Amino acid sequence: MDLTFAWLLHKQELALRELVAPSTKHFSLAQTNELEDATEFIQPESLVLTVGIAFKNHPADLGRYIDHLADAGAVAVGFGTGLTFDAVPEQVLDAARRRGIGVFEVPRRIPFISIVTAIHQEQRRRTQVEQQQLIDAQEHLTRSAIPGSLDMLASAAAELLDASVRITGPGAAPVAVAESAGYSAAVERGERMRSSTQRLVSGPQRPYSLQIRSHRRPPAALVRHCAGLADMLLARPAELRTARNELNAFALSARFGLGDSTALLPRGFDTPIDDSGLTRPVVITADRPRALSQARSALDRAAEAHGHFLYATALDPVSMVVLVHPEHSGADLLDSLGPAAQRVRVAVGRPVPAAELAEPHIRALKARCAVLALGGNALPGSSRASWLTEPAVAEALVAQRRELFGVLEAEDAARNTDYARTLSVFLQHGGQLAHTADALGVHRHTVRSRMARIQKLCGIDLSDPATFAEAFFAATAEV
16 A cells, blocks of 8 residues: 655654655655665666665765666665764755655664554555455445445445446446436546456346446445446345245235235245135243344244245244244244253244234243243143143232232332342242352352342241242233
8 A cells, every 4th residue: 555755754753754755745655675786686676775885985886776776666765874874975865856766864863664564564554444345345235235226326325435326237238327426526527437347247138337437446245236236136036026026915904805805924925824814923032132123033044044034023032923834833833942952931822823823822832931941842732831821820920920929110210229039030040049140140159138028028928938939920910
């Protein structure tokens, strides 16, 4: 990356003094050299640093030395004084003026390494800035393409590149066109324009191209990124458009009350419903939103691997309902969860008519999850705790929950504590202080002090197994 000599002179800590102005404003690197003839080692557009030690006994040859540097492509010399020569020799100055090479005096107190380091640091800083600017520009282009509009992509590209951007189709017909204000002004000033064309890989039957015209050289990486985004929008798979069209049709049908209002999902779409209209509901709960999100991602990956979509919706931040095909067993679903199964609770329901699936089915499955430990599951046919969903039992548990948690919720509201949630998590983890602390993200001593306060407020002793069980089942009740 090129730097300017003006920047170098403004680095006051380097204390450089310009004796002969260089014929060019820029240089690309700095290198040291103390050989009499280092032509083969000199890099083009370089600033050569030397103290002239090789010419201590014959300074008259310094003019020839400067000629060698100029022939090799050097654009300036940084001559160190106070070591070999007290001042920059006239032979150096005369030859430099004749060859158009700049000469800068470097005081003895300034080591050459400090100059080289300053240049490297500045080049690295500017490279990082350019890279970040490119990343930001690519992200901006990507965001403009997300809605699927070529016009928005072209407009964003025109502003970023300060250019005219055209996406053309068969017969060079314009598909999207945009121009920046800077480009229009440059055209009026009669500035020279640069043009580039990128063919879009849309297939032989879709001869599209991206044409960019600007008075500046656009970053090649940004042009390629823009072309890739345009190509993806043009070559969008037909099945995605079909799916989007069906969703649109379903949304309109639901809005205007058209079609079968009892249908849970649009038929004709890839739904988890068999020919008899049955679907299988599953409720998954967790202690933390992140664990639930990981479970959802695992199910989505498994569905994608089998060419299906995922049908899931959140019930609250730590629970969701999933619909799967009736033939999809509970064991299949647990396999799909993989390691994420250890961080959630899963209740798999029996196949039910999709038209009859309602909130009570989901509530019953959620209640079954509530009595499970993390990593536990309740599969169809399991009789574990099925009595919890009996109306009389459920009503009694709701009353007990209100009595027990009502005191804590009032305390939480009045004093901004977290007693109700602490008790719920404590019960779910079998009264284990360490596990409860991990789930809440607090210290074990904090949990111990909270539980002591909770038992005092509620007038209960959770060390008694019967009291603990009563509180546990009350905590699972759906109010």
